[in-house]
Amino acid sequence: MPLRTPREHLEDIRRRLGAYGLDGSYQLFTTYIAGFDAGSGHTLLEGFREWLIVQVNGGNNLVWEALVLMLAFPGETGPFSSERMDEERNAVAVGVLFDALERFLADRDGRSGGRNMIQPAYDQWLSQQRWTQP
Incomplete structure (x- = not known):
């Protein structure tokens, strides 16, 4: 039976x-995703980066893969990279990745509106940043 x-x-x-x-590595998971x-016409992750920025309250200059690492390791400063990540940190990052995707898809697709x-939540976050003020 095909996945629905x-x-x-x-x-x-x-x-x-x-x-x-x-192989269970964060890097291969993010590449696959x-x-x-x-393959979905860029609809699967539509809004994911903006959703993550609001979740971590920062990282507007980062790609979603780095934002997930910010979510996985709060309080740490970059660079946020999966290269040379030990097994324990990899397991944390992978768990947070799939949990974040599940929450994101539930937020985006699971409720009316x-x-x-x-996007409005991201726009509101953006408007509150001092660096966006004239």
Whole structure:
């Protein structure tokens, strides 16, 4: 039986790494998910970066992969990179990645108007930043 939703596909990836040729590393997960997003016409992760920026209250200059690392390791300062990440930190980052994707998709797709709430929340966050003031 084929998977019906992107959320189900992501859950399956998390459970069955070998079925997708993944080694459990944060770097390969993010690469796979970026490819999955591209294959969806860039609709899977639409709004994810903005949602993450509001969640971590910063990182407007970062890509979503680095923002997830900010969420995984609050209070740390960059550079946010998955290179040379030890096994324990990798496990934390992977767990936060899938939890964040699940929460994001629930926020965006799981409630009425959710998709229309992410951009305004980001715009409000942006308007509160001193560096955006004239």
